[in-house]
Amino acid sequence: MGRCPNGKYSKRARSMSYERFAYFYDVLMKDAPYDKWVEIVLSKLKKYKVEGKELLDLACGTGELSVRLSKAGFRVTGVDLSSDMLTVARAKADENRQQICFFQQNMAELEGLGQFDAVCIFCDSLNYLETETEVMNTFKHVSHHLKKGGLLLFDVHSIYKMMHVFMDETFAFVEDDISYIWQCYKGDYPNSIEHDLVFFLLDKETGQYDRFEELHVQRTFSVDEYKNWLKEAGFELLEIFADFHDGQPDDHSERIFFVARKPV
Secondary structure, three states, X not given: OOEOOOOOEOHHHHHXXXXXHHHOHHHHOOOOOHHHHHHXXXXXXXXXXXXXXXXEEEOOOOOHHHHHHHHOOOEEEEEEOXXXXXXXXXXXXXXXXXXXXXXXXXXXXXXXOOOEEEEEEOOXXXXXXXXXXXXXXXXXXXXXXXXXXXXXXXXXXXXXXXXXXXXXXXXXXXXXXXXXXXXXXXXXXXXXXXXXXXXXXXXXXXXXXXXXXXXXXXXXXXXXXXXXXXXXXXXXXXXXXXXXXXXOOOOOOOEEEEEEEOOX
């Protein structure tokens, strides 16, 4: 995978995201604050008196959050676009003896999953939608799958983070079995970033490192745009906060959280 002669990525490159990555994603995400996401779900459902336990974990990835939510007492359904991620998620649920249903669907085209008391889209997964229409469609389809009074909880990267933390930066990760170089470039859309990752994975049988690449494209929008799209989808906006704290976002907030309710 790589850049085309014109400096852009090919559609073939875009289509490969998360294929091999799925099988060592958890190693790279071992310090992710999954428990904090669980705490947010528990506290906001209690605050807004949502007593049901049917929960949809959208863009569930390898199921790390799905399993933790299941252990917290929810009847969890997980949805992800990547079949490889779902393979890992199903194995993880079985290993932890958690009964979780997993489905492969695009979050902007959800259908036939039933009704839920809460839907969460965490770990900036919504930022993988590149167009306004995809985000609006996601909110509309989520609304169709929520019971009246049910909550939608999600987080996104702020514009500040995309433009001032990621833009033109290079990050690296080195361990004995796996290393990567992660370069960030300006994307085709406003407030978007193309994450160009090169991995080196140790083959323990040969002692050689296998090199491969992945592209991940993320885009974000302003807080006001998300607010407007939630309203258009029929949601009542309850809260906006930042960086796992209940305080209002400021000019340097990096992760913005939204809590919205489907009216009764």
